[in-house]
Amino acid sequence: MKLSAEEIKHIAELSRLDLSDEEVEKYRVELGKILEYVKMLNEVETKKVDITAQVSGLMDVFRKDEAKSWPSDELELALSQGEREDGSLKVKRVL
Amino acid sequence: MKLNELTIKEARERLDKGEITALELTNACLKEIALKDSEIKTCLTVCADSARAEAQEADKRIKAGDKGALLGIPYLCKDNLMTKGIRTTAASKMLENYIAPYDATVIKHLKEAGAILLGKTNLDEFAHGASTENSAFFVTKNPHDLSRVPGGSSGGSAAAVAANLCLFALGSDTGGSIRQPASFCGIVGLKPSYGRISRFGLLSMTSSTDVVGTFTKTVADAALVLDIIAGADENDATSAPADFISETKTLARQTKTSGSAGAFNLANSSGSTNTTSSASLVNAIDFSQLKVGLPKEYFTKDLDPKVKEKIMAVANKLKSLGAEIINVSLPNTKYGIPVYYLITPSEISSNLARFDGIGWGRAAKADNLQDFYRKSRGAGFGPEVKRRIMLGTFALSAGYYDAYYKKAQAVRTLIINDFNQAFKQVDIILTPTSPHPAFKIGAQNHDPLTMYLEDVFVTGASLAGLPALSIPAGKIKVANQELPIGAQLIGQRFFEEELLAVADKLN
Numbered sequence: 001m002k003l004s005a006e007e008i009k010h011i012a013e014l015s016r017l018d019l020s021d022e023e024v025e026k027y028r029v030e031l032g033k034i035l036e037y038v039k040m041l042n043e044v045e046t047k048k049v050d051i052t053a054q055v056s057g058l059m060d061v062f063r064k065d066e067a068k069s070w071p072s073d074e075l076e077l078a079l080s081q082g083e084r085e086d087g088s089l090k091v092k093r094v095l
Numbered sequence: 096m097k098l099n100e101l102t103i104k105e106a107r108e109r110l111d112k113g114e115i116t117a118l119e120l121t122n123a124c125l126k127e128i129a130l131k132d133s134e135i136k137t138c139l140t141v142c143a144d145s146a147r148a149e150a151q152e153a154d155k156r157i158k159a160g161d162k163g164a165l166l167g168i169p170y171l172c173k174d175n176l177m178t179k180g181i182r183t184t185a186a187s188k189m190l191e192n193y194i195a196p197y198d199a200t201v202i203k204h205l206k207e208a209g210a211i212l213l214g215k216t217n218l219d220e221f222a223h224g225a226s227t228e229n230s231a232f233f234v235t236k237n238p239h240d241l242s243r244v245p246g247g248s249s250g251g252s253a254a255a256v257a258a259n260l261c262l263f264a265l266g267s268d269t270g271g272s273i274r275q276p277a278s279f280c281g282i283v284g285l286k287p288s289y290g291r292i293s294r295f296g297l298l299s300m301t302s303s304t305d306v307v308g309t310f311t312k313t314v315a316d317a318a319l320v321l322d323i324i325a326g327a328d329e330n331d332a333t334s335a336p337a338d339f340i341s342e343t344k345t346l347a348r349q350t351k352t353s354g355s356a357g358a359f360n361l362a363n364s365s366g367s368t369n370t371t372s373s374a375s376l377v378n379a380i381d382f383s384q385l386k387v388g389l390p391k392e393y394f395t396k397d398l399d400p401k402v403k404e405k406i407m408a409v410a411n412k413l414k415s416l417g418a419e420i421i422n423v424s425l426p427n428t429k430y431g432i433p434v435y436y437l438i439t440p441s442e443i444s445s446n447l448a449r450f451d452g453i454g455w456g457r458a459a460k461a462d463n464l465q466d467f468y469r470k471s472r473g474a475g476f477g478p479e480v481k482r483r484i485m486l487g488t489f490a491l492s493a494g495y496y497d498a499y500y501k502k503a504q505a506v507r508t509l510i511i512n513d514f515n516q517a518f519k520q521v522d523i524i525l526t527p528t529s530p531h532p533a534f535k536i537g538a539q540n541h542d543p544l545t546m547y548l549e550d551v552f553v554t555g556a557s558l559a560g561l562p563a564l565s566i567p568a569g570k571i572k573v574a575n576q577e578l579p580i581g582a583q584l585i586g587q588r589f590f591e592e593e594l595l596a597v598a599d600k601l602n
């Protein structure tokens with residue numbers, strides 16, 4: 001399957017990845033080749049085949065809807081690795 | 096013999112007799128790392144001080160009469176498992192300075208058992224690869240030939256065990272990442288059944304196939320480590336409870352065509368852990384009842400005759416032990432790679448969306464949020480990670496979802512059905528782990544598709560969630576160099592103990 005540079009840029013945008021022009025060209029060729037290869041799946045008849053999304057065999061795994069407190073040292077270590085303000089994680093404005 | 100060269104079992108005996116201390120054992124490993132690792136380059140982080148402290152603690156426990164298979168045993172861990180207070184990088188610039196705030200459940204189990212963490216090992220970035228060349232930091236070498244790769248993605252762990260830098264190591268296997276490096280490095284690599292071991296604290300890659308597993312010098316040692324780290328975990332909803340394991344195994348026995356299923360009937364089928372040591376099952380296999388399948392699709396005329404000869408030698412050994420060798424067919428084998436390389440990137444594109452530069456991982460400077468995401472991720476991820484994220488994003492995108500992702504999921508069902516059919520006839524399946532021994536560094540990383548084809552014999556068991564292990568099957572000569580090659584044994588889901596008991600007789 002041939003992909004255009006525009007298509008690669010669109011995929012990169014959906015993936016939130018900054019790509020250089022060289023990268024766009026590189027992935028255009030490489031992804032095209034990989035998609036060409038996986039096309040061999042089209043020779044398999046699967047109309048009557050159920051899909052497999054997971055193989056755990058487990059169903060309806062629930063736990064009680066109870067809040068559990070996270071050890072404070074672990075919480076502090078987790079929060080300490082981002083930009084913070086007044087003890088909270090700082091994020092950029094969304095809107 | 097140097098202490099770092101001991102197996103777990105040998106070290107256990109000496110520790111219990113008081114002939115050696117955990118500190119001596121730990122120091123022997125740390126010394127070997129200091130001596131050899133500048134060349135082999137297996138470790139991203141070495142935690143010598145905390146390891147020595149843990150060793151002293153283990154010595155106290157041993158002195159007080161405490162018992163345990165891994166008490167005082169030093170190990171290394173693939174750097175995609177969370178280790179509290181210790182840098183956990185996934186071999187990515189994205190997490191270069193990340194300190195894990197908690198322990199993965201397997202690490203917790205090992206801590207409680209008194210095992211000693213020596214450090215964290217190199218991998219392909221986020222476990223995306225088959226040679227460890229995709230690490231953002233450095234390339235790990237194969238101890239058997241430093242110009243060759245150790246395999247991947249758990250190459251650091253495999254090379255470290257092969258070079259005796261530790262007594263065992265943890266890895267993860269999503270589509271061969273334990274078995275293929277074990278084969279390349281000439282050691283034992285166990286990928287357990289999907290759900291056998293908790294993945295809480297394993298950086299998610301392909302959630303529908305990811306498992307944690309082991310690298311050891313012997314099969315018996317793999318059984319010892321499995322026994323400690325296996326078990327259900329409320330923090331991982333895909334981990335299987337003991338009664339579910341037991342029911343699944345009973346059902347599996349009932350689906351056998353007449354005359355089979357006898358080989359494993361004597362074995363402990365409870366699936367529970369921490370009761371009897373798995374190693375005690377070694378004598379419980381009735382080899383006269385054992386049926387071993389050779390899938391014809393893995394032994395085509397393209398297979399290197401030298402590799403085939405080694406695998407057939409393993410088959411003959413099983414025959415001499417009383418097993419019956421049966422030709423079976425897994426007709427959809429050739430679709431394993433295309434299915435795997437659609438499902439894996441798809442799940443990766445979703446799982447790696449969590450690296451948004453906020454709260455953890457690399458954060459870029461940018462004016463607005465969208466630019467911040469793009470720049471943080473664009474600079475933080477390496478080439479193979481970006482490739483997989485984009486491939487997965489494409490396969491999941493509107494207009495392509497049915498043709499690529501859903502199609503792959505349907506063919507996955509057919510691959511699973513193949514195994515189910517085969518296991519009606521046989522108890523285990525024997526194949527080569529890899530079509531060849533370790534390749535030269537740089538020989539295959541120019542084309543991503545060539546590297547993907549590396550996984551030809553190992554994706555099947557991953558897609559079907561089956562336990563599989565690679566054991567050394569001898570060495571073959573390539574360019575005047577003797578290089579190890581592995582045999583893969585695949586079992587039915589949750590039959591790890593039985594698989595290990597059979598493999599133990601071959602080890």
